Amino acid sequence: MNGIRVGNLFGIPFYINPSWFLVFGLVTFLYGSDLSRFFNLSGPYPWILGMVTALLMFSSVLLHELGHSFVAIRQGIEVKSITLFIFGGLASLGEESKTPGDAFWVAIAGPLVSFMLFGMFTAIGIFANPPQPYGTIVGLLAYINLILGAFNLIPGLPLDGGNILKSIVWKITGKSYRGVAFASRFGQIFGWAGILLGANALFGFTESLFGVRLFGSTWTLLIGFFLLQNAGRTAQSAEIQEQMSGLTAEDAMYPNSPLASADLSLREFANNHVIGNEANWKKYLVTDADGKLIGQLEVDAMKTVPTSDWWDVSVRSLMEPIQSLPSVSANEPLIDVIARIEKEKSPALIVQQDDGRVIGLVERVSIMEMMQRRAAAEEESSQQEQLPEENASEFSSTPK
Template sequence: MKAGWRVGSIFGIPLFLDPSWFLILIFVTLLYRSMLGPYNVTNELEWGLGFAMALLLFASVLMHELGHSLVALSQGITVHSITLFLFGGIASIESESKTPGQAFQVAIAGPAVSLILCLGLTLVHHISVLGEPANFMIGRLAFINLVLAIFNMMPGLPLDGGQVLKAAIWKATGNRIQGVRWSARAGEVLGWGAIALGVALYVRTFELAFIWLAIIGWFGVQNAKTYRRVADIQDVLLYLQASDVMRREFRVVDATLSVTEFIQQYLSVSHADILFFAASNGRYRGQIDLDTVKTLDRSQWDDVSLAALAVPLTRIPSVRETTALPQVIYRLDEEQVGQITVLSPADTVAGVIDRSDILQQVAQALNLSIPSEIVQNVRETQEYPTSLQLSLLAKAVLSDVKEHHQVSG
């Protein structure tokens, strides 16, 4: 999450405020202003202290997220941003930890910070000589941090307790994706439970606070479903190979043809996105670079053969039919190309793959319907839909495979 306004950075991590943050800022200000009535302070001071309490609450949330972020940074993981929004805060961390133990450390860091803040503020509350209402605010802030720690340790994604549960399942099964899936299911159960409880209590009491509980439950359910979909996508990536995704939309042409003959026989009737490969005497000579053909001086068209222009297969981005799909995705990104060639065990061209092919195959495996306009847009732009994050998920799968091989080795 990086929507909203950037308001600075802390430890090099950009800090953003989502528009929804201002709604909860106003609500919390009003809430704590109303609690200061018994302390006989002026109206202006009530507003000022209520606003200060709201800012301190979000400072606590920021410290919580910093706990996660700093531990992730210590593990060499990039933290893109921290965003404060309607339901609290979220740290945008680029990738998973490499081991269950490290994942546990990142997950537990946030609640640990909240608990430390609670203990420190409680100590200040008991020894404070500031008087009221300052002492009241310190005590209330200590309680808020305690609630923040306890609530976040509930065992279901997207909460920190869900991340802890994921790490535990990952450790027990050796399968991170399995950990994500079961933690997400636990998060859905918790979310639906919060919705049911919130609605039931509201019907009995008509207290608006219980509607807020139901809204938080709905937010939890949606995020847990997102985590489960991520696990499903990674499972698909883990078992698909290049041969499952490639298409055979390419042409093999005679390498002895002149450029003139090639243009007349093929370019006038073929689609621009079809790849051409030159072959002669039963051997592939290489891929025909159409840009090179178009820039060749017309006076040379009759004299230059395709064999002279062909780029050898050893010099073009390629993968094998048995290459795992995450590796294909990684190679497309690493080589910064729109298409990659798939080679057979005999070093002949078996097919080609671009990002739209990957999108369609993954969607088919997940029984998702992708509109043809989106597929066409991916084919033209060579950028995946942001909602799927296929590049990041492929990196996570490759990291899992690498870690598994290191452990088993």
């Protein structure tokens, strides 16, 4: 989510999404008008109090997010940003916790902060007994924090309760994506529940049945849509992770990776690798007799040698020597390979056996192609996404 950068909170970039101003204005107006009515206040006074209440309310949301953030930071996780938006706050974490136990503590820290604030405002209300209208404002803030803690404990992603549920399923199954899949299904159920409650409040389907409307509002409807959309997205990414579980770098290599032995003559290289090769590689990785990487050969470089000499010139003599390229081990889990491609921004990784023998090349395109082959094998190929061409590396077989 993007927004206007407001500053830093304990070193964490703090943003406000434009949608927040709408709800801030609304909250200020509602509290201001309530205060002026209940306490017969006039002039700008109730509006200033309304605005202060709204600011304290959003400070409560911010403290909730800082609760998540501090626990994450203690686990060595980077907190990329905290953003306030129309539905509350969002702490964006750089990565997932390492264990289900750690994930549990990050998730519950926010609601715990809210419950502590509830306790604090309740205690102020009881022991300090502030004069009106301040007593009412303190009571309101206690109530807001109670709701904030309780609502977020609803056990469906993307809510905190969903993350707690995820950590429990992760603990039981040993797979974090199982937890995500499970908790996001619950998130979708709660999303639909919110939409139905909200629609019911607006259009009154149940009025004739029960005589009263169930609680709900336009707001419930909007939150329902928000939950449904986010839960659907996380469910999808968990599904992809599930499909990739058990697969390795070797599974995702190009079946016909651009590899050639240094000791071939150019004629043999052309006959065996280039001519009739549908992949149409522009560049080949060159290996020595032990299968170790020693260079790369641009197919175009062969044009500098007359065809009549091709039997006498070796791949070795025409290749560009290279020391090394980013590589992965053949049995590295595919999920980690994708993380490496993302993190190192290296479009292609060489796949090596434990003895250093190069067996292929893996990149986004080859991963996508492998997933497509698997999907086609399951006769579900219709839904697969095509990868945009710009993600392809210089090794890519896609003709430009």
